[in-house]
Amino acid sequence: MTGPDPAGEVLIVTGMSGAGRTTAANALEDLGWYVVDNLPPQMLGPLLELTELAGGALPKIAAVVDVRGRSLFGELPAVTRSLRDARHLRVLFLDASDDALVRRFEAVRRPHPLQGDDTILDGIERERAEVSAIRESADVLIDTTDLNIHQLSTRIVDEFSEIGAARHTVTVMSFGFKYGLPTDVDLVADMRYLPNPYWVPEMRALTGQDEQVRDYVLAQQGAQEFIDAYARALEPVMAGYQRENKRHSVVAVGCTGGKHRSVVAVGEIAERLRAFPGVEVKVKHRDLGRE
Template sequence: MAADQPAGEVLIVTGMSGAGRSTAADALEDLGWYVVDNLPPQMLRPLLELTELAGGEALPKIAAVVDVRGRDLFRELPAITSALRAGRQLRVVFLDASDEVLVRRFESVRRPHPLQGDGTILDGIRTERERVAVIREAADVIVDTSNMNIHQLATHIVDLFSDEGDAAHTLTVMSFGFKYGLPTDVDLVADMRFLPNPFWIPELKGHTGEEAPVRDYVLAQPGAQEFIDAYALALRPVLEGYQRENKRHSVLAIGCTGGKHRSVVTSIALAEKLAQLPGVRVRVKHRDLGRE
């Protein structure tokens, strides 16, 4: 590889069978990534060496889909990815979903789980979870597709891996409601239930945190602005550390009871502050805003 030619970005797409790897691969291909499906982990290094020898002005961005279809070869993935990180911008994205959702997806297409053998689909899922536990723990990005259809997943992948310009780290600040469950694919969680709930104020109940009346009410509460200022300050060394460790994406979840008032206001306010940090691109997502 020429000295003035940087190594192309490498993305390893893995995760649970039925969690959406094929959909993610198609979305990446549409973004211009060179996608290789069902690649044994041992072939990653030769593949990268071939692209480097090919030359050209810019090396391609490569996405390799690796999964348990590789059987015993799959177990070597953690060691191989660790070795390949040296000198390359390499990330691992792990796609996951709840057992209940995965069972339903396999049943809907009338296909067996690749590891179920003579057992049930759930047996296969549990076996796979054991095998991929170490890989999931070391993944750079975890995407829980339990509540996504294929179109929503494709959109999410585009949001995550489209051209990010000069940003070294992309932070998603996501509001949510604890009543609908704690998000699973997050790195940091904050709880805004220490503030009064606008839900119990008749003139605010029907509005959301995106609207001025709710925003003004929440930010005027004792401790609200102090929390936002202090938490943004506390997150600065965290985001700087993520950049040093080449962690390109993270998710900050901000929760309240229903995910419509306090968490929404706080997510927007925090995002505005954190977007001022060098090298950080911030997106805001409201998970439960449209729920009844």
């Protein structure tokens, strides 16, 4: 993994057709790279000039360059050499065995871009000849023969994430059951097993963000035990999401109105999740402002 470069990073994504360029480009985009697909090599220089005029707004650029550019692709090695002196530039080359590439093209029922009237294997052989020079000068070579799309995405994240960057973002959300379950959630917890502060007159107008309510909720039998156990149960889930390259999740915690118990629990759970490696935690209180 590499850290950020003050001059801005440039990554050329290339390789064999069917080896996973689209998957790699999508993973890079999820990491915050600005991705340009099917760019002619001659346009790399002007693209970088435009990004410099953007004043650092696009610090990481990935350009997908491949044989779809036909005769233009042959200039990629020379263009790459000329740009290495001016910018922090790397080349990612994706490869796979001939057998794997043939199977992939047959599975999607599409011809190889260099196939013409011949077989898929003929197109692969022509492409190997065209990409051999850039393959030899690549900074990162990934063989995707035995990788599925999720495993390849994970490899891209491992290679191109900034040091210390979060690999998974979890939103911990409070809500009120009487307003309905949130629609886009991965896990739901229910705090209605605890006494409701709403029925304590001096706390009815307060929320779980007030210290008096927080102390009351956490003092109830089973509250601390549940929060501790639930956070521990989430630890392998967060680790598994990272292994499977699931970038975002929502953990919803509900009570009757989404104002007292769930708000307290969300604060406590979020604090524990922040200690998990590779996890960024966001907090949302969906129904806190409702009457």
